[in-house]
Amino acid sequence: MDFPTRRIKDSYEQFPRQMKVAARWLVDHPTEVALLSMREQARRARVPPATLTRLAKRLGFNGFDNLKEVFADSVRGVPESFGGEELLARGEIAGDGVLICDTVNTLQGHLSRLAQPSAIATLAAAADLIAEAKQMFCIGRRLSFPVAYLMHHLGSLLGSPTTLIDGMGGTSDDALRSIGPEDALLAVTVSPYTRFTVQAAEFAVSRGAKLVALTDSDLSPIARSSQVVIRVRTEVPSFIHTMTPALAAIECLMELIAARRGHCALKALAANEEHLAGFDSYILNSGVSTNSS
Known part of the structure; x- marks a missing residue:
């Protein structure tokens, strides 16, 4: 995983704006890169899927699937962030205790x-x-x-x-x-x-x-x-x-x-x-x- 991450850092300033967003997603979320589909990663990174493909090719890979394989050894849990409407819905369905436990468990992982x-x-x-x-x-x-x-x-x-x-x-x-x-x-x-x-x-x-x-x-x-x-x-x-x-x-x-x-x-x-x-x-x-x- 050091190879693509290092190349991203070295070339980051030369990337177009949307490719910078995609590059940050790769560097900051290696587990999701390894586990999630390209379409889901594009949704979470808020870029078109084609941007991830172009980034992979710019880094020297044939496609995003080849880049994804490099990240497969890095597995770590990263919590999902919720928007305001999603948070309200989750609170109504799961209750206060679940919201608090999710946050505390996440903080324990961070610490x-x-x-x-x-x-x-x-x-x-x-x-x-x-x-x-x-x-x-x-x-x-x-x-x-x-x-x-x-x-x-x-x-x-x-x-x-x-x-x-x-x-x-x-x-x-x-x-x-x-x-x-x-x-x-x-x-x-x-x-x-x-x-x-x-x-x-x-x-x-x-x-x-x-x-x-x-x-x-x-x-x-x-x-x-x-x-x-x-x-x-x-x-x-x-x-x-x-x-x-x-x-x-x-x-x-x-x-x-x-x-x-x-x-x-x-x-x-x-x-x-x-x-x-x-x-x-x-x-x-x-x-x-x-x-x-």
Whole structure:
């Protein structure tokens, strides 16, 4: 399967628009490529069946069936996404419990991928890169913002110089002014990709900064120029996509960074606890007050 996938990645920018859509389907859904008919794959990818045939021939195969055979060894379960009307109908027929169980089971599958050797190696490479950076920048827009914020927050707790590009007052561009070759940018975006996140990633790379992409596809606009691509699944049996795997990936990543920072991380955490205690930030005892007055 590496052969067609690698060729797709190398040639992706030269493909026509619809062929790009079909190519992404192949890269992101190898199990469906192996198991489903060409017509059903075309329906799910939202391209004409002829586009899949033309793509197969462009990749050097006689037809789509020959390309499909290459993917046959890759078998993995990928949940079906439902539109709004389909979701309502499924809820009426199957009930609330089935909808919830389907989503939870899907999330369990997504999260388990983070424990696979390839994902562990990717997270370790990202941790090495970030731990060595002079300054860490984080960006994520819309539904990806909580993921970027979590990275910024945990990085700050560990004493890592971290800047969140949140754009308050229209200052997004200003936050990137100082980025340079000794810095790293964590960019978070999944389909549909936010324009400014892609622009920020391109700008950071142009300034020599290292780019870590947290995204949903190896063909994502931020993946192609990044040093490390942390890929997460976003499909759930619903009309929305999930960011739960992305949040979990950040938590795993920060555990690795904390281990690399060692005693420096412990000192930073202790200093942060002391600071919060000084401001009486948290209610640490939820029981009844012992104050006799």
